[in-house]
Amino acid sequence: MDQDDDQRQRTEVTLREVSAAVGLGMSTISRVLRNHGSFSKATRDRVMKAVEELGYVPNRIAGTLASSGSNLVGIVIPSLHNIVFPDLLSGAAVALNPIGFQTVIAVTDYDIEQEQKVIQSMLAWRPAAFLVAGLEHTERTRAMLKNSGVRIAELLDTDGEGIDIVVGFSQREAGAASARHLIERGYRRIGYVGPEFSFDPRARKRFEGFSAVIAEAGASVAETELIGRTSSTEVGRAALERMLARNPSLDAVYFSNDDFAVGGLFHCFASKISVPSQLAIMGFNGLDIGRFAPQPLTTVRTPRTEIGEIGARMVMAQGGAKVVDIPFELVRGATT
Amino acid sequence: MDQDDDQRQRTEVTLREVSAAVGLGMSTISRVLRNHGSFSKATRDRVMKAVEELGYVPNRIAGTLASSGSNLVGIVIPSLHNIVFPDLLSGAAVALNPIGFQTVIAVTDYDIEQEQKVIQSMLAWRPAAFLVAGLEHTERTRAMLKNSGVRIAELLDTDGEGIDIVVGFSQREAGAASARHLIERGYRRIGYVGPEFSFDPRARKRFEGFSAVIAEAGASVAETELIGRTSSTEVGRAALERMLARNPSLDAVYFSNDDFAVGGLFHCFASKISVPSQLAIMGFNGLDIGRFAPQPLTTVRTPRTEIGEIGARMVMAQGGAKVVDIPFELVRGATT
DNA sequence: GTAATATTTGGCAGCGCTGCCAAAATTGTG
DNA sequence: CACAATTTTGGCAGCGCTGCCAAATATTAC
Structure with a gap:
C-alpha cells in the first residue's frame, strides 16, 4: 500500500553524489568533511551547503574500512542494574566523547562465557580500544584480546594479573x-x-x-x-x-x-x-x-566514575602497560 | 623496547589468508562462516579448523559494507542513572541478542540537541534500527531519522506524534x-x-x-x-x-x-x-x-522492560507504523 | 616577465568482504 | 557410458570511502 507515499530514500546519498553536485572531486569533499588536508574557504562553503541540501550522512563503515581505524570503544560490563557500572560508563564517556569516540556497551550478566561471546562479536567491529570490568576472563578471551592488537584496560580491580592496563583498587x-x-x-x-x-x-x-x-x-x-x-x-x-x-x-x-x-x-x-x-x-x-x-x-x-574516566584516558593514550590504583574511602555513617 | 617480544599481530588475519591456508576460494570460506549457501561437510570442517588455528576474526565492517546491512541497533536514552533506562535496555537485549543483533547505546543527558548529535553519529554506522526514548526531538533529528530509511521506535510515551513505531503508555x-x-x-x-x-x-x-x-x-x-x-x-x-x-x-x-x-x-x-x-x-x-x-x-x-522488548521486536519486524499501548499499574502500598 | 614555491584539487588503487554467476565436481538416470 | 540434474566451488566486480601522489592552480620571489 501507498509505496509512493512511503518513498523512503532508497538510494542513499553518497560522497560521489555530493561530489557531482558540487562539481569537485570526491577526495576534495572528503577532505573538507574531515577537515583534514587543505582546501579553500570557498570550497568549504560550497561543500557544506551541498551536504546540507542533500542530507548527506558520511558512511563511517566505508570510512573505517578505507582508513583502518574506527572511533568505537567497546565497553564490557556485567550488568547495568548495579549503579557501579553506569557510573563507570559516565566516567568513560567524559573522557571519550570530547575526542569523538563512541562507546559500544555490552552486558555479560556476570558470565565469562557470555563475556567471551560479546567480546568476540565486538572485535568484529574493530574497536579502537576495549574497557572491560574485572580481571577474570576465559583463556580464550584473553588470547583473543591479546592478539587483536586492540588496546585494553581492565577496570575496578587490581588484585590479579592484567592483560595490558589495569585501573582500579584492591x-x-x-x-x-x-x-x-x-x-x-x-x-x-x-x-x-x-x-x-x-x-x-x-x-x-x-x-x-x-x-x-x-x-x-x-x-x-x-x-x-x-x-x-x-x-x-x-x-x-x-x-x-x-x-x-x-x-x-x-x-x-x-x-x-x-x-x-x-x-x-x-x-x-x-x-x-x-x-x-x-x-x-x-x-x-x-x-x-x-x-x-x-x-x-x-x-x-568507591571511585567508580574516576576509574571509568582514567581507564578511558589511558587506553587512548600511548604509554606502556600500567597498573593504576585509585583509592577508595571508608565513610562512617550512623550505622556502625 | 622489546618490540620483538611485543609482536602484536600487526598484519590482521583476513579472509584471503584463511582462503590461502585452506586452499579454497574466498567465497567458499565466506559461505561456511556465514552458514549460508552450500558447501560440503568436509569443507566446513577444514575451514573451521583453519579459522581456529589462524585466530581469524571476520571483519564486520567490510562485511557490512559489502552486503549493506549491519547488525547494530542504536538505542538512545537520556540517562543511565535512572533505572527506567537500564530496564528498557534489558528488555531490548532480550529481543535482540538471540537474533544476533548488537546494541549501541548513546546517552543524551536529557538534551535534545545532544540527542541530535548522537543520532547523527550513530547514523554514520548505518544501524539496522533505532530505539529512542520519548517523542520529543529537534526538527532536524526527526528529518534525519525519517529519510535515513532506518526503522525507528519511540518508547515510553504515547502522548504525541511518533515518527514510525511508538511503544509505551500515556x-x-x-x-x-x-x-x-x-x-x-x-x-x-x-x-x-x-x-x-x-x-x-x-x-x-x-x-x-x-x-x-x-x-x-x-x-x-x-x-x-x-x-x-x-x-x-x-x-x-x-x-x-x-x-x-x-x-x-x-x-x-x-x-x-x-x-x-x-x-x-x-x-x-x-x-x-x-x-x-x-x-x-x-x-x-x-x-x-x-x-x-x-x-x-x-x-x-511502569512496564519498562516490556516496552524495551516489544519496541525491539516491532522495529525488527516488517509491519507498518503502529502505536502500541502497554498498560501501567497503580500499586497501593502503605504510604497513602 | 619568468622561475620557484606553496596551495588546492583530482585520479586511482584498494580496505575486506559479499553477491552474482559461471565453472567444476558430484550424483543420478536410462 | 553418455547425458542431465544437482551440488559445490571460484572469479570478479563493487560496497563508499581514504591515502597517496601527481596535476592544476595560485602565490611569491627575483
Whole structure:
C-alpha cells in the first residue's frame, strides 16, 4: 500500500553524489568533511551547503574500512542494574566523547562465557580500544584480546594479573579495611551478605580480605548469606531476616553492596531493631541511597566514575602497560 | 623496547589468508562462516579448523559494507542513572541478542540537541534500527531519522506524534490515575516534587494529567518543587523538607519518581512524620527500593522492560507504523 | 616577465568482504 | 557410458570511502 507515499530514500546519498553536485572531486569533499588536508574557504562553503541540501550522512563503515581505524570503544560490563557500572560508563564517556569516540556497551550478566561471546562479536567491529570490568576472563578471551592488537584496560580491580592496563583498587584491601573498621568499633559476632562467589570475583576478593582481618582479630565470620544475581533491596532485606532468625546474637552485618545494606536497614526499621546499638550495618560502594537514609550508612565509597574516566584516558593514550590504583574511602555513617 | 617480544599481530588475519591456508576460494570460506549457501561437510570442517588455528576474526565492517546491512541497533536514552533506562535496555537485549543483533547505546543527558548529535553519529554506522526514548526531538533529528530509511521506535510515551513505531503508555493518563487515587483516598492539600519540566517532557505530561484531575476534584496542587537533572534520594528528601517548611498543612505529596519518593519517605522517618496519617507519599515507576521500604510505597508500576522488548521486536519486524499501548499499574502500598 | 614555491584539487588503487554467476565436481538416470 | 540434474566451488566486480601522489592552480620571489 501507498509505496509512493512511503518513498523512503532508497538510494542513499553518497560522497560521489555530493561530489557531482558540487562539481569537485570526491577526495576534495572528503577532505573538507574531515577537515583534514587543505582546501579553500570557498570550497568549504560550497561543500557544506551541498551536504546540507542533500542530507548527506558520511558512511563511517566505508570510512573505517578505507582508513583502518574506527572511533568505537567497546565497553564490557556485567550488568547495568548495579549503579557501579553506569557510573563507570559516565566516567568513560567524559573522557571519550570530547575526542569523538563512541562507546559500544555490552552486558555479560556476570558470565565469562557470555563475556567471551560479546567480546568476540565486538572485535568484529574493530574497536579502537576495549574497557572491560574485572580481571577474570576465559583463556580464550584473553588470547583473543591479546592478539587483536586492540588496546585494553581492565577496570575496578587490581588484585590479579592484567592483560595490558589495569585501573582500579584492591578489592581485597577494601574488604580488609571494612573489617578493621568493624573490629575497631568493637563488633565481634559478624555476619556477611553478598552474591555467590562463583560469579562475582570482586565480591569474593572483598570477602577474603574481610574475613582474613576478622580472623586475625581472633573472631570469625559467624554467618554468611550468599545470594543470586540480583543486587537489590529486597534480597538484602530477606537475607538479613533469615540470618538473624538463625543467629540472633550477631552484632554486625557486612553487606557486599549498599543496595543489600539498605534492604538490611529496612528490615531493622520494620522489625524495630535499633541500629547500631543492637545491630551494626555496613555496606559497600557509597551509593546516594545509603548516604541519605534516615541513618546514613557506613560504607566504602568507591571511585567508580574516576576509574571509568582514567581507564578511558589511558587506553587512548600511548604509554606502556600500567597498573593504576585509585583509592577508595571508608565513610562512617550512623550505622556502625 | 622489546618490540620483538611485543609482536602484536600487526598484519590482521583476513579472509584471503584463511582462503590461502585452506586452499579454497574466498567465497567458499565466506559461505561456511556465514552458514549460508552450500558447501560440503568436509569443507566446513577444514575451514573451521583453519579459522581456529589462524585466530581469524571476520571483519564486520567490510562485511557490512559489502552486503549493506549491519547488525547494530542504536538505542538512545537520556540517562543511565535512572533505572527506567537500564530496564528498557534489558528488555531490548532480550529481543535482540538471540537474533544476533548488537546494541549501541548513546546517552543524551536529557538534551535534545545532544540527542541530535548522537543520532547523527550513530547514523554514520548505518544501524539496522533505532530505539529512542520519548517523542520529543529537534526538527532536524526527526528529518534525519525519517529519510535515513532506518526503522525507528519511540518508547515510553504515547502522548504525541511518533515518527514510525511508538511503544509505551500515556504519561498523562498515568499522572491522572495517580491523582484519582489520592483524591479517592481523601487527600486534598497536595504537593508535587519532580524534575524541571523543560527537560523531562514525560514528567511534564504526567504532571499535566495529574493536576487536571486534581483541579476537576475542586482542589489544586498547593505546592511544587522542581529540581535539576539528578534523580536521587538526596534531592527528594531535601525537596520535601523545603516544601513542608513552606506549607506544613499538606496532606499528600506526589513524587515524579520513586527515588525522590524514597528520599521523601526518609525525611518523614527522620522527622518523625507519620506516614500516611500525617502525610501521604506517592511515587512513580515501581522500583524495588520503594516496594521493599519499611512501608511499601504507593506507586505506579511502569512496564519498562516490556516496552524495551516489544519496541525491539516491532522495529525488527516488517509491519507498518503502529502505536502500541502497554498498560501501567497503580500499586497501593502503605504510604497513602 | 619568468622561475620557484606553496596551495588546492583530482585520479586511482584498494580496505575486506559479499553477491552474482559461471565453472567444476558430484550424483543420478536410462 | 553418455547425458542431465544437482551440488559445490571460484572469479570478479563493487560496497563508499581514504591515502597517496601527481596535476592544476595560485602565490611569491627575483
